[in-house]
Amino acid sequence: METSNYHHGDLRRAIIDAALEAISESGPAAVSLRDLARRAGVSHAAPAHHFGDKAGLLTAVAVQGFGLLGDVLQKAAGQPDGYLAVGVAYVGFAVEHRAHFEVMFRPELYHADDPELLAAQARTSRMLYEGAAPYAQDGGTQTQDAALAAWSLVHGFASLWLSGNLPADLPDDPQDAARQVARVLFPHKAGDIA
Amino acid sequence: METSNYHHGDLRRAIIDAALEAISESGPAAVSLRDLARRAGVSHAAPAHHFGDKAGLLTAVAVQGFGLLGDVLQKAAGQPDGYLAVGVAYVGFAVEHRAHFEVMFRPELYHADDPELLAAQARTSRMLYEGAAPYAQDGGTQTQDAALAAWSLVHGFASLWLSGNLPADLPDDPQDAARQVARVLFPHKAGDIA
DNA sequence: GTATTTATCTTGACACTGACTAGATTACTC
C-alpha cells in the first residue's frame, strides 16, 4: 500500500494478520477471503494465490497457533511449580491468542493432513505429556491418564471460558481462575515438587 | 411429502432433523438453509418462516441439545457412584449427540440471549454443580472449584475427542476412556461414597 | 543489458448462500 500497487510485498503475512483480527472480532466462520483482500488493499482473488483456498489460509493460522502454543508451554515448563504453570499458560494462550485457539481445534476448517501442521501438533502433545509423570503412579494412575486429565481440564476450562459458559463470580484474570481450578487435580502434590 | 405439497405438516421438526444430519456430516459451518429446504422438499425460503434466520435454527438446535443433556445428566446422577457417572455421561452425550454438542458451545452461531436457551443452560449448570460438594472441603477446595474442575475435565476430554486430538491408543469406547481419565480427579474419594 | 522465465496480482465469471419482499395456498375460527 505504501509503494505502487501490484506486488504488495508481504501479502501472505498481511492476510494472516487480517484474518486473526477478523476472527477475533466475530469468529472463524465469519471470515471471508474477499473481506481480507479488501483489508489488505488487494483484489478479491489475491489471497487464493498464497493459500490455495480458505482452508489453506486457516491451515496457516493453525500452524502458527500450534507453534506459538508450543513456545508458551516450553517457557512455562521451565518455571518453578512447572506442570501447574504449563496448565495455566495453556489457558493464558487460549485467552490471549483467542483467534488462533478457535481455529486450532476445529479440524474441519483446515487441511488436517498438512505435514507442517502435524509436526507442530506433535510438539504440543509431547510438551503436555512431559511433566505429567511425577503426578501419576500413586493411586495406580498411569502417566498417560494424568496427562490427559490435565490437558482435558485446562482445555475444557479455556473452551468454557471463551464460550462464556462459566459463572461470573470467578477471578477477572482467567489465569488466576484457572490456577484455582487446576489445583483440584493433584492437590496432594501441589507443594511437594519443585 | 406423503400428501400433497404446501403445508408440510411438521416442517419445523423436519428442518431440525435435517440440520442435525447435515451437521453430523460436515459441521455446523457447512449447514445451508437452502440445502435443508431441499432435503425437506420445500422451497428455499420456507425454513426462514419457522426460525427467522439461520441463527434462529441453530438456537433451536442448542435448546434441544441442552434439554437432552440435562436429561442425560439427571439420569446419570441417580446411579451409584453418581458424580463420576455424570461426568462419563457428559462425554457420552457429546459423542452420541455430536451435532447438538458442536452447536451448544458456540454461542456466535445462535441467539445466545434466547430465554428458552438460558433456562436450559441453567438447568445443565445446576446439574453439574450438584454432586460436587462431597468431593471438596478436604484440601481446602471450594465446592465451586471442584465442580468447575470436573466440568472442565469432561468438557475438555469430549472436545479433544471430537476434534481428533487424543492419542489413538485409548479404549475404543469414549465413555470407558473418559472414566479412566476422570478417575484422576478425586481418586481418594472414588470408592468412599455411594 | 536484454530476453525469458517465474511469482504475484487483477479481472471476469459461475454457482452458491442468507435475507428480504410480495404473493399464493391452505388451515383455522367464528
Add this chain to the structure above:
DNA sequence: GAGTAATCTAGTCAGTGTCAAGATAAATAC
C-alpha cells in the same frame, strides 16, 4: 361459508468461494 392467520412459493439482491485467463513486476539466465 367468510374472514383471518399460518404456512409455503417465487423472485430478487448483495455477498461469498473458486476457477480461468490475462496483466504486471521481479528474478534469473545468458
